[in-house]
Amino acid sequence: DTAVSQTPKYLVTQMGNDKSIKCEQNLGHDTMYWYKQDSKKFLKIMFSYNNKELIINETVPNRFSPKSPDKAHLNLHINSLELGDSAVYFCASSLSLGMTEAFFGQGTRLTVV
Amino acid sequence: DAKTTQPTSMDCAEGRAANLPCNHSTISGNEYVYWYRQIHSQGPQYIIHGLKNNETNEMASLIITEDRKSSTLILPHATLRDTAVYYCIVRVERYGNKLVFGAGTILRVKS
Numbered sequence: 001d002t003a004v005s006q007t008p009k010y011l012v013t014q015m016g017n018d019k020s021i022k023c024e025q026n027l028g029h030d031t032m033y034w035y036k037q038d039s040k041k042f043l044k045i046m047f048s049y050n051n052k053e054l055i056i057n058e059t060v061p062n063r064f065s066p067k068s069p070d071k072a073h074l075n076l077h078i079n080s081l082e083l084g085d086s087a088v089y090f091c092a093s094s095l096s097l098g099m100t101e102a103f104f105g106q107g108t109r110l111t112v113v
Numbered sequence: 114d115a116k117t118t119q120p121t122s123m124d125c126a127e128g129r130a131a132n133l134p135c136n137h138s139t140i141s142g143n144e145y146v147y148w149y150r151q152i153h154s155q156g157p158q159y160i161i162h163g164l165k166n167n168e169t170n171e172m173a174s175l176i177i178t179e180d181r182k183s184s185t186l187i188l189p190h191a192t193l194r195d196t197a198v199y200y201c202i203v204r205v206e207r208y209g210n211k212l213v214f215g216a217g218t219i220l221r222v223k224s
Contacts, residue, residue, distance in 0.1 A: 004156070033211075041198070043157065043214040056211055090156050102212060104156030 003027050004105040006091050012111045013081055021076045021108045023091030031055075032074035033092040033102065034066060043090070049074050050097045081112045117201045122219040125195075131188040133218050135201030138182045144205050146177060148186045149214070150197040157200065157214070160186065191222045 004025045013019050025032060033056075034046040048056035052068045063079040078085060091105040118136040125131040137146065147162040161168055161175045163184075168175045174187040188195055200217040204210055 042216070043151075045211045045213070048211065092156070097210075101159040101162075102157075104158070106156055107154070 002105075003103050004091055004093055006089075006105040006108050008108060009106065010109050010111075012113065015081055015083060015112055017081050018077070018079045019081060019110070020078070021089055021091075021110070023074050023076070023105060025072055025091075025093040025103070027093055027095075027103060028072075029093040029095050029103075030071055031094045031097045032068065032071070033094075034074065034076050035090040035092060035104075037088045037090060037107070039087070047074075047076075048097065055097055078110075081110075083112050086110055086112045117203055117215055119199070119201050119215065119218045121216070122221065124221045124223060125188075125191045127193060127222055127224045128190055131191040131195065131220055131222065133186040133188075133199050133201075133220060134183065135186070136183045137201070137203045140181050140203050141205075144203045146175065146181075146184050147202040147204065147212070148173070148175065149200045149202065149212075150195075151200070151217070152194070152197040160199075191220075193222050193224060196220060196222045 007022045031050045033048040035043050036046055037043045046060050047066045049068045051071050065077045068074045088107045088109050090107045092102045094102040145162050145164050148160040149157045151157045161170055161173050163175045177184045198217040198219050200214050
């Protein structure tokens with residue numbers, strides 16, 4: 001059983017399109033995150049939700065909108081995709097916000113052409 | 114959260130111990146040292162964490178100096194599958210505090 005699963009694993013799309021990445025965790029964790037890893041391999045947090053409530057919202061364009069229908073899911077919707085959005089997006093979860101151990105998904109490689 | 118400094122890359126022979134250093138000279142008393150790693154094309158993986166005392170688990174050992182200004186992650190018998198980027202992170206365990214990843218150390222385990 002995959003603890004944190006993301007879909008799709010790869011996503012190639014044209015500039016201007018709207019796309020979503022889905023994330024689900026079966027660990028019973030309260031907190032979920034989205035991280036972005038760019039071409040230089042730096043991992044940066046984008047958002048975190050705790051029990052469906054937005055807790056961390058880093059300086060991210062408002063074209064990015066996270067949605068948490070329940071605490072096991074945190075989806076990332078991106079409007080009007082730009083070339084610079086190309087990156088690997090990782091979903092993660094932890095037992096609670098501030099907890100040590102975060103579990104990461106396998107990532108979604110987004111390529112905008 | 115305190116800043117960390119790690120070597121850009123290191124090599125280690127398969128079967129030998131891999132010792133990955135991390136400097137965190139500005140660490141404060143309530144900041145923990147965490148280690149994560151990222152194997153190529155995978156998500157980061159938690160390894161170990163500690164505050165003051167040395168810690169050991171099934172994956173690794175963490176040695177923290179008495180003044181807490183530096184630490185070393187030890188993989189006792191490195192295998193090829195341990196080739197990855199290793200991140201040393203220092204942070205306070207409090208509600209709302211996020212994990213901030215630096216550049217890490219690329220560890221190459223060679224046969």
